Amino acid sequence: MCFNCVTLTLAPLYPQHRSLIFGVYGGLSVLVTMGWTFMGLVLSHCIILYSVAMVKRKWMCFAAGLASLASIKLEPYNSWQESLVTGSFDLQDILFYGGCGFSIMRCMSFALENCEKKDGNYTFCDLLKYNFYLPFFFFGPIMTFDRYHAQVNNTKLIRKEREMWNITTKALLHLGVILVVDVFFHYLYILTIPSDMKLVTKLSDWCLAGLAYSNLVYDWVKAAVMFGVINTVATLDHLDPPQPPKCITMLYVFAETHFDRGINDWLCKYVYDYIGGDHDKIPKELLATICTFAVTTLWLGPCEVVYIWSFFNCFGLNFELWVAKLFSIPPFSTIEGAMGEAMSRRIRGVFNAANFWAIVLYNVLSLNSLGFAKLVGRRLIFKGFPLSSLSVLLVTYCGVQLVKERERQKALQEDAELVKEKAE
Numbered sequence: 531m532c533f534n535c536v537t538l539t540l541a542p543l544y545p546q547h548r549s550l551i552f553g554v555y556g557g558l559s560v561l562v563t564m565g566w567t568f569m570g571l572v573l574s575h576c577i578i579l580y581s582v583a584m585v586k587r588k589w590m591c592f593a594a595g596l597a598s599l600a601s602i603k604l605e606p607y608n609s610w611q612e613s614l615v616t617g618s619f620d621l622q623d624i625l626f627y628g629g630c631g632f633s634i635m636r637c638m639s640f641a642l643e644n645c646e647k648k649d650g651n652y653t654f655c656d657l658l659k660y661n662f663y664l665p666f667f668f669f670g671p672i673m674t675f676d677r678y679h680a681q682v683n684n685t686k687l688i689r690k691e692r693e694m695w696n697i698t699t700k701a702l703l704h705l706g707v708i709l710v711v712d713v714f715f716h717y718l719y720i721l722t723i724p725s726d727m728k729l730v731t732k733l734s735d736w737c738l739a740g741l742a743y744s745n746l747v748y749d750w751v752k753a754a755v756m757f758g759v760i761n762t763v764a765t766l767d768h769l770d771p772p773q774p775p776k777c778i779t780m781l782y783v784f785a786e787t788h789f790d791r792g793i794n795d796w797l798c799k800y801v802y803d804y805i806g807g808d809h810d811k812i813p814k815e816l817l818a819t820i821c822t823f824a825v826t827t828l829w830l831g832p833c834e835v836v837y838i839w840s841f842f843n844c845f846g847l848n849f850e851l852w853v854a855k856l857f858s859i860p861p862f863s864t865i866e867g868a869m870g871e872a873m874s875r876r877i878r879g880v881f882n883a884a885n886f887w888a889i890v891l892y893n894v895l896s897l898n899s900l901g902f903a904k905l906v907g908r909r910l911i912f913k914g915f916p917l918s919s920l921s922v923l924l925v926t927y928c929g930v931q932l933v934k935e936r937e938r939q940k941a942l943q944e945d946a947e948l949v950k951e952k953a954e
Contacts, residue, residue, distance in 0.1 A: 546685050554662075560664070571611060572661075576654075579640070582641060583640060583645070584644075591642055592642075595641065602627060603832065624668075633661055635672050635829075642800055671771060672772070673771055700758065704762065721748065725899070730902065731905065735914040738905070742891070742894045746894060747778055757774045775789045775791060781886065784846040784847040784850055784889065787889050797826065803818075805822075806818030819844050823844040824840075835895060875931070875934070879927050879930050882934070883923050887923070887926060
């Protein structure tokens with residue numbers, strides 16, 4: 531609230547100094563919250579990566595950035611750095627690793643964008659103003675430096691029609707969701723039940739499927755509310771931040787499976803799209819996904835569960851491309867063309883439904899435990915076959931078809947509006 535008052539008061543009065551106001555206030559807030567040693571640690575990472583950025587070699591920026599990220603994700607370097615931060619309070623660990631991790635990713639974005647700058651270099655002050663924007667500092671999302679720099683230095687602060695109404699509505703909606711979710715998950719024990727394997731083994735197949743799905747919904751709601759609140763504050767500051775994650779119920783392809791759009795945008799721009807190009811060639815796509823999930827594994831913190839999660843999601847993303855390539859060549863493309871659009875949509879819906887449950891199983895692995903994910907997979911795929919397996923698949927198929935129809939209608943509406951704008 532204090533942050534809103536300060537920024538909303540000063541920023542419109544001095545639009546040419548908005549980035550400085552945001553940076554100074556954010557830096558002071560971090561200093562007061564975490565202390566001098568944490569501030570010195572973050573600044574040391576900034577200085578190192580800024581120095582490397584001046585060389586304008588992308589591989590050096592990546593190497594230095596990944597080394598810095600490894601220093602807070604791997605033992606004994608992370609424990610040593612954490613021990614430098616004195617004091618103790620409930621959120622200290624979360625704020626420490628969140629602040630350091632997101633700072634390093636932002637510094638890497640700054641360094642890589644500086645490599646693209648044709649004339650001269652960005653200044654160290656630009657990096658600090660970018661890194662210490664308070665709403666994004668501890669929990670993200672990450673807005674790449676080029677987007678943030680362009681938006682925060684825009685002096686024409688004009689609100690769109692009904693923008694304040696939409697911001698107020700979103701703020702009230704997030705508050706209501708926070709209260710509802712807190713009550714629901716306090717009494718439903720969705721997160722604690724999977725940890726009791728004796729109890730879980732006694733549940734029916736449908737209960738297990740619902741429990742696995744509910745755990746993923748919980749993680750999505752948590753991410754959606756957290757990023758939604760942060761994005762509301764950023765929108766008040768005349769920024770266009772990364773959007774909250776897509777609803778888990780609407781995910782049926784691995785290419786859209788991400789709970790943090792900021793990290794996803796960062797990885798796509800600097801790793802996935804940079805290496806994969808147009809994503810049409812299987813070898814380049816394989817290399818791009820391996821590199822992307824290697825960075826993701828380091829970001830999440832290397833361990834057995836993360837390794838397994840990364841492997842299966844990497845495989846799922848590539849398998850989608852392999853299947854799409856296979857069905858785009860004769861005789862499969864000829865057969866699909868002959869069967870008609872409706873039948874083609876139904877067949878694709880079956881594959882999408884299976885894909886949805888693969889996404890659920892792979893991500894439940896990272897949310898709960900390897901044992902719970904194996905139990906759900908074994909019960910739904912093997913022991914529950916054919917009744918439970920086909921029943922769950924049928925329900926998911928119907929949901930996927932509804933989602934795809936909604937997306938189709940939305941695309942048609944957007945095309946109609948575009949044609950109307952061109953005609954006018």
